[in-house]
Amino acid sequence: MSKKTIGIVGARGHTGAELIRLIANHPALELAFVSSRELDGQRLADHNDTYKGELRFTNLDAEAVAAQGMDVVILALPNGKAAPYVEAIDKADKGTVVVDLSADYRFDERWFYGLPELYRERWRGEKRISNPGCYATAVQLSIAPVKDLLAAPPVSFGVSGYSGAGTTPSDRNDPEKLRDNLMPYSLTGHMHEREASRHLGVPVEFMPHVAPHFRGLTVTTNLYLARPMKRDEVVARFRGAYENEKLVRVLDDAPWVSRIANKHHAEVGAFEMSADGRRVVVVATLDNLLKGAATQAMQNVNRALGFDEYTSIPV
Numbered sequence: 001m002s003k004k005t006i007g008i009v010g011a012r013g014h015t016g017a018e019l020i021r022l023i024a025n026h027p028a029l030e031l032a033f034v035s036s037r038e039l040d041g042q043r044l045a046d047h048n049d050t051y052k053g054e055l056r057f058t059n060l061d062a063e064a065v066a067a068q069g070m071d072v073v074i075l076a077l078p079n080g081k082a083a084p085y086v087e088a089i090d091k092a093d094k095g096t097v098v099v100d101l102s103a104d105y106r107f108d109e110r111w112f113y114g115l116p117e118l119y120r121e122r123w124r125g126e127k128r129i130s131n132p133g134c135y136a137t138a139v140q141l142s143i144a145p146v147k148d149l150l151a152a153p154p155v156s157f158g159v160s161g162y163s164g165a166g167t168t169p170s171d172r173n174d175p176e177k178l179r180d181n182l183m184p185y186s187l188t189g190h191m192h193e194r195e196a197s198r199h200l201g202v203p204v205e206f207m208p209h210v211a212p213h214f215r216g217l218t219v220t221t222n223l224y225l226a227r228p229m230k231r232d233e234v235v236a237r238f239r240g241a242y243e244n245e246k247l248v249r250v251l252d253d254a255p256w257v258s259r260i261a262n263k264h265h266a267e268v269g270a271f272e273m274s275a276d277g278r279r280v281v282v283v284a285t286l287d288n289l290l291k292g293a294a295t296q297a298m299q300n301v302n303r304a305l306g307f308d309e310y311t312s313i314p315v
């Protein structure tokens with residue numbers, strides 16, 4: 001069987017590097033281009049420990065990307081940069097599947113929002129797939145199994161490693177400013193608050209922070225319940241929802257972020273109840289670069305091409 005071709009725009013970045021590792025281990029995908037302005041001309045194998053071939057980074061503009069006629073293009077660019085690439089690929093009309101890792105199309109009705117564990121049944125063969133945000137993935141996985149039981153908007157407290165802030169220098173990825181620190185930001189109206197609220201259909205309140213570790217995030221969510229519940233009943237909801245999911249593990253204890261770095265799945269646990277049974281606290285962890293980005297994109301690519309959803313993903 002001939003391999004499907006795939007190219008990455010924004011391949012120098014944190015999520016690009018993880019995608020390259022996943023694609024390098026994929027039996028049916030050929031990595032055909034990796035685009036970066038800064039690394040133009042350099043050998044990919046010198047920058048990525050998994051990739052073994054001779055491919056070099058190239059600096060492709062939107063028209064050049066579209067002209068490649070790829071089976072799949074992954075956009076791993078900062079927010080606000082995807083549109084010219086999408087327009088050029090639309091115009092070229094070569095049947096290319098586009099998976100966008102940024103937030104640019106997560107509110108666009110024409111795009112499929114690719115959080116497979118919650119929404120895979122909604123996919124109608126769309127070739128435009130927006131990949132969910134990292135926190136938004138953890139928040140939705142923490143709420144979805146009980147969203148019909150809520151008495152009030154869930155409140156989520158998030159703490160991410162600083163790789164979540166990408167490579168463009170800012171306070172949020174400056175190890176000096178983060179040392180011995182926890183940095184709150186966007187405490188109301190964060191993009192992922194709107195994103196999770198929109199796709200879950202429940203208003204969510206979200207308060208993000210960034211911490212000195214590199215990768216992995218924790219989201220702790222407070223849920224008020226419309227009727228008193230027993231812990232076993234709540235846990236059964238989560239176990240039932242995720243029992244067939246290879247990339248979501250339900251734990252009895254609260255998951256630790258130190259255990260999720262470099263892992264492809266998400267963990268959901270704690271389920272600590274208030275004495276009156278009307279409040280439960282759920283804790284979720286995932287690696288923001290994997291289940292929060294590259295692994296989820298790989299699930300979406302596999303599904304769009306008709307492969308097993310978990311091909312090349314260590315489960």
Ligand SMILES: NC(=O)C1=CN([C@@H]2O[C@H](COP(=O)(O)OP(=O)(O)OC[C@H]3O[C@@H](n4cnc5c(N)ncnc54)[C@H](OP(=O)(O)O)[C@@H]3O)[C@@H](O)[C@H]2O)C=CC1
Pocket residue numbers: 009010011012013014015016035036037038039075076077078079081101102103132133134163164165166167168288289292293
């Ligand atoms: N980091 C994370 O945990 C997560 C990130 N995301 C999203 O994924 C996307 C990529 O994130 P991440 O990998 O962290 O980002 P990085 O900052 O690490 O990488 C961004 C990439 O885009 C390229 N780039 C930057 N500006 C431009 C531009 N104007 N035109 C063309 N290329 C450009 C950069 O390479 P060069 O400058 O060499 O061209 C680089 O390859 C973002 O939209 C982010 O929001 C989603 C979930 C989690």
Ligand SMILES: CC(=O)N[C@@H](CCC(=O)OP(=O)(O)O)C(=O)O
Pocket residue numbers: 079101102103132133134135160161162163164165166172191192208209210
């Ligand atoms: C620590 C940090 O800064 N994290 C990023 C989230 C990364 C992510 O998932 O981003 P997108 O929604 O932009 O794809 C942020 O809060 O904007």
